[in-house]
Amino acid sequence: MISEKDLREQLATCTRIFAMQGMIGVFGHVSVYQPETKRVFITPGMGSDKGSLRAEDMLITDLDGKPLEGREGPPVEWPIHTALHGARADAVAVAHLHTPYATLFTIAKREFQPVTLQGAIFSEGVPLYPQAQLITTPARGSSLLKVIGDKRAVLLRGHGIVVAGQNLQEVLFASLVLEDDAKKTMQAATLGEVGTISPEECRAFGAEIALERRAQRAWNYFCSLEARWDRQPATGRSELFP
Ligand SMILES: [Zn+2]
Numbered sequence: 001m002i003s004e005k006d007l008r009e010q011l012a013t014c015t016r017i018f019a020m021q022g023m024i025g026v027f028g029h030v031s032v033y034q035p036e037t038k039r040v041f042i043t044p045g046m047g048s049d050k051g052s053l054r055a056e057d058m059l060i061t062d063l064d065g066k067p068l069e070g071r072e073g074p075p076v077e078w079p080i081h082t083a084l085h086g087a088r089a090d091a092v093a094v095a096h097l098h099t100p101y102a103t104l105f106t107i108a109k110r111e112f113q114p115v116t117l118q119g120a121i122f123s124e125g126v127p128l129y130p131q132a133q134l135i136t137t138p139a140r141g142s143s144l145l146k147v148i149g150d151k152r153a154v155l156l157r158g159h160g161i162v163v164a165g166q167n168l169q170e171v172l173f174a175s176l177v178l179e180d181d182a183k184k185t186m187q188a189a190t191l192g193e194v195g196t197i198s199p200e201e202c203r204a205f206g207a208e209i210a211l212e213r214r215a216q217r218a219w220n221y222f223c224s225l226e227a228r229w230d231r232q233p234a235t236g237r238s239e240l241f242p
Contacts, residue, residue, distance in 0.1 A: 001036045008041060008055035014168040015043050017222045018097065019051035020229050020236045023179060028097045028160070029075045032168055033085035035092070038063055040085055045075030051231050064138075076136050083141030084164050088150070091164035093171040098160035101182035106155040112181075113196040115188065118241065119181035121152065121174060121211060123202030128155045153178055165215075172222065173215035180240040 002010075011032050018024035028050070031042040040061045043053060059070030063086045065078045077096060084091040105112045105126070112126040129147045133140065135156070144162070148154040152174055153163045163178060165171035188194045197205075207214075218240070229236035 001034070004034070004041075005055070007032050007034060008058050010168045011041055011043065011058055012053045012055045013223060013226065014093075014095075014172050015050050015053050016229075017172060017226050018095070018175070019053075020222075020226055021176070021179075022234065022237060023097050023099045023175065024050045024095075025098075028095070029077070029081070030093070030095045030168070030171070031081040031085070032093045033081075033091075035089075039068065040074075040078075040081055042074050042078065042081055044070075044072060051229075077134055079138050079141030080135045080144060080162055083135075083138070083145050084148075084162075087145050088164065090150075090166055093165050093168045095163045095171050095175050096160060097163070097175060099175070099179045099182075101186065102155070102161045102179050103159070104186065105182055106157050106159055106161070112155065112178075112185075114202060115181050115185050115194060115196055116177075116241070117197065117205050118177045118207065118214075120197055120202035120205045120207035121177060122181070123197075123199045123207075124151050126153045126155055126161075126178070127151060128157055130157055132158045134159070166212075167215075169215040169219040170211065173211070173218045176218065176222075176240045 015030050029043045031040050033040055041058045059074050060068045061074050063082050065082055067073050080096050081094045084094050114120055114122045127147050129144055135141055135144055155161055163171050163175045165174055185194055225238055
């Protein structure tokens with residue numbers, strides 16, 4: 001079992017990296033689940049300074065969103081997190097973000113498809129939750145579960161994204177990849193028709209097999225950038241590739 005101290009530290013670090021990368025700000029939250037105690041560790045909600053979050057700032061709830069610890073209640077969209085943590089053993093960590101590029105795929109009438117080899121972890125596509133509403137009730141959390149199924153991520157119409165993973169390292173990496181592929185799709189579109197990586201090509205590349213190692217290396221890299229980040233907006237950040 002990962003200790004509470006480590007979960008808190010990793011959650012704070014992951015969120016500060018998202019802030020450094022401009023992927024979380026006024027909106028967005030990240031959570032990690034401790035299955036052994038059925039407790040959800042989640043970042044504070046709207047308006048909190050994600051770039052300066054510390055381990056001790058994290059809130060704890062049960063799977064019904066009931067606050068157990070922390071200075072305030074959980075973010076209003078807590079059902080996103082509890083629905084996934086409760087239903088899927090592979091959704092130990094969950095990020096809900098309003099990232100600049102991937103969010104455009106929740107607005108444009110265009111399906112997300114991977115365009116890079118890294119993006120092959122999204123070979124199954126990224127479905128769209130069609131209702132233009134916040135996920136503020138368990139019923140909406142259940143609807144979200146039906147849309148995401150066993151996939152890694154879901155787009156929320158006119159709103160943002162949700163990414164799930166086995167741990168925070170995987171969620172950080174998958175979120176960076178999704179954002180990067182969304183951005184590259186748009187940039188490549190200015191040059192002409194965009195070629196996508198087919199599901200067969202994705203499987204042949206075997207991105208899933210190397211995911212754990214890649215996610216850990218990206219985590220280490222961004223942790224070292226974050227450690228020397230001066231916390232001024234738009235500084236410190238790095239492209240995922242190169
Ligand atoms: Zn939101």
